[in-house]
Amino acid sequence: MDESTAELTDLYHEHYSGLLRMAVLLVDDGSAAEDVVQDAFMRVFDSRARLRDRDKALAFLRRTVLNKSRSLLRRRQVSRKYQHRLVQRESGPDESVHGVDRTVLADAIARLPPRQREAVVLRYYADFSEAYTAKIMKVTPGAVKAYCSRGVSRLSSLLRERV
Amino acid sequence: MTESDTAAPDGSSDEQLVRNGLHALVADVEPSATALPRVLAGRRRRSGARTVLGVTGAVAATTAALLLTLVFVVDRSPPTVPTGTAPDSYVTQLADGTLVSVMLETGEVRHEFGRPDTDVTALARGEEHVYAATADGGVLRMGTDATVRRMRGVVPGGEVTAIDTSDGRLAVASGNRVSLVSGNTTRRITLPAGLVVRDLALDRSGRLALVVRDRTSSEPPTLRVIPAGGDSAARLDTFEVGCGPLRTAWTSTGLAVLRPDECAVTEAVRITTIDPTTGSRIGGGVHLRLDRPIGATDDIRVSTDATDRMLVSTTTGNMWLVDGTGVGSVTGHCASRRDCASIPPVM
Numbered sequence: 001m002d003e004s005t006a007e008l009t010d011l012y013h014e015h016y017s018g019l020l021r022m023a024v025l026l027v028d029d030g031s032a033a034e035d036v037v038q039d040a041f042m043r044v045f046d047s048r049a050r051l052r053d054r055d056k057a058l059a060f061l062r063r064t065v066l067n068k069s070r071s072l073l074r075r076r077q078v079s080r081k082y083q084h085r086l087v088q089r090e091s092g093p094d095e096s097v098h099g100v101d102r103t104v105l106a107d108a109i110a111r112l113p114p115r116q117r118e119a120v121v122l123r124y125y126a127d128f129s130e131a132y133t134a135k136i137m138k139v140t141p142g143a144v145k146a147y148c149s150r151g152v153s154r155l156s157s158l159l160r161e162r163v
Numbered sequence: 164m165t166e167s168d169t170a171a172p173d174g175s176s177d178e179q180l181v182r183n184g185l186h187a188l189v190a191d192v193e194p195s196a197t198a199l200p201r202v203l204a205g206r207r208r209r210s211g212a213r214t215v216l217g218v219t220g221a222v223a224a225t226t227a228a229l230l231l232t233l234v235f236v237v238d239r240s241p242p243t244v245p246t247g248t249a250p251d252s253y254v255t256q257l258a259d260g261t262l263v264s265v266m267l268e269t270g271e272v273r274h275e276f277g278r279p280d281t282d283v284t285a286l287a288r289g290e291e292h293v294y295a296a297t298a299d300g301g302v303l304r305m306g307t308d309a310t311v312r313r314m315r316g317v318v319p320g321g322e323v324t325a326i327d328t329s330d331g332r333l334a335v336a337s338g339n340r341v342s343l344v345s346g347n348t349t350r351r352i353t354l355p356a357g358l359v360v361r362d363l364a365l366d367r368s369g370r371l372a373l374v375v376r377d378r379t380s381s382e383p384p385t386l387r388v389i390p391a392g393g394d395s396a397a398r399l400d401t402f403e404v405g406c407g408p409l410r411t412a413w414t415s416t417g418l419a420v421l422r423p424d425e426c427a428v429t430e431a432v433r434i435t436t437i438d439p440t441t442g443s444r445i446g447g448g449v450h451l452r453l454d455r456p457i458g459a460t461d462d463i464r465v466s467t468d469a470t471d472r473m474l475v476s477t478t479t480g481n482m483w484l485v486d487g488t489g490v491g492s493v494t495g496h497c498a499s500r501r502d503c504a505s506i507p508p509v510m
Contacts, residue, residue: 016194024192041202105188120181125182
């Protein structure tokens with residue numbers, strides 16, 4: 001096994017699941033999320049610098065997943081085929097998470113404006129700092145703070161509406 | 164700057180509600196079983212394409228300079244080689260008790276999964292975790308971050324007699340009972356009293372293959388298959404297994420069955436692939452001569468990877484990799500019994 005394959009395999013084992021879950025929250029479709037993360041992993045070692053530096057590789061993966069998720073949502077809107085797949089799921093008997101129906105929660109997340117959704121997922125799912133979230137989203141930390149504040153407020157009210 | 168250079172969001176009940184909700188919403192999202200092979204195959208294609216682009220550019224520049232050179236750019240893309248979800252490695256227990264994954268080719272330790280505080284009797288390998296059945300009748304789940312979690316309520320009886328995992332599911336056998344664990348759900352299957360499950364294999368759909376022995380009879384073990392979602396085991400009668408199967412594992416084409424080549428000669432085994440619905444033989448399989456006779460089912464193990472390669476491993480530390488009709492001896496950490504514990508490694 002060559003060096004890049006070994007590095008890629010290690011990266012996969014350490015971060016693939018987390019990135020996949022982040023992508024699912026960003027695009028609300030498991031198979032599309034898998035495609036997004038697969039593509040990011042295939043590109044990660046195009047640069048020798050990233051091959052040598054694990055932090056750079058991971059930062060690249062996160063940025064790529066975010067950018068490709070954005071592109072995917074944009075394409076869906078343009079083609080007018082955008083559908084909230086999670087919203088279409090029917091609630092089963094085990095669909096309750098912490099007292100909130102999964103479908104309601106997925107619906108609420110999907111209804112957030114894109115930037116608020118990204119900020120909320122990066123801050124509250126991935127647990128990134130404001131500064132790091134801002135770097136990945138290419139906005140200012142103040143903007144991240146505002147997105148999160150509005151996103152959480154909106155999510156809470158949407159959840160309360162539906163619960 | 165790192166991802167945690169400022170405090171994580173804290174505090175308000177709304178934030179906590181959102182945080183809990185997001186985590187719970189994707190808690191059961193797992194990569195597909197083919198995710199890693201696809202990444203590696205895509206990486207190889209990409210690397211090959213870049214090589215071709217570079218070569219083409221250089222040749223074009225030379226052509227422009229010389230004006231007279233005729234160039235044929237040969238596609239140098241390497242063939243796509245399928246790779247297992249745990250590419251080229253197996254899991255074993257070192258002599259000091261640490262569970263590790265070891266590279267097949269080099270014998271180099273790739274990951275350490277930690278050291279159980281009790282004797283391990285059998286191993287099963289998932290995509291992200293290793294499961295270890297313990298002598299005290301439990302099952303441990305161990306991760307690459309060396310976290311060890313004791314799984315509660317999954318062992319249907321006392322001693323674990325067989326264990327396997329596939330696509331996020333875990334199957335554990337104890338005596339005549341089998342537990343099938345998927346997420347937070349555990350389904351129990353009970354075979355008739357007197358039967359003992361000596362080995363089991365779980366495929367991606369949730370289908371189970373069992374090697375079952377009847378304690379009340381001198382008959383050789385039999386193969387049984389439980390369809391996904393089913394709760395009864397249908398015996399596969401049409402396949403003549405002679406002295407009975409020892410071990411079994413799923414492949415993409417059927418069910419690989421490891422059995423003694425002749426009932427009286429237990430240092431030679433054969434792996435045959437059979438159709439799990441009819442029991443008919445798909446492939447005659449390969450013959451293996453072991454370094455010493457097999458005394459019991461626990462002395463040998465067969466496991467497969469996503470590319471249908473099979474690893475035949477023994478408690479002596481010797482292993483063979485079966486790839487199609489080719490058989491190669493695996494060297495490395497477990498080439499000597501001194502290096503590894505007496506549990507057959509799994510791929």
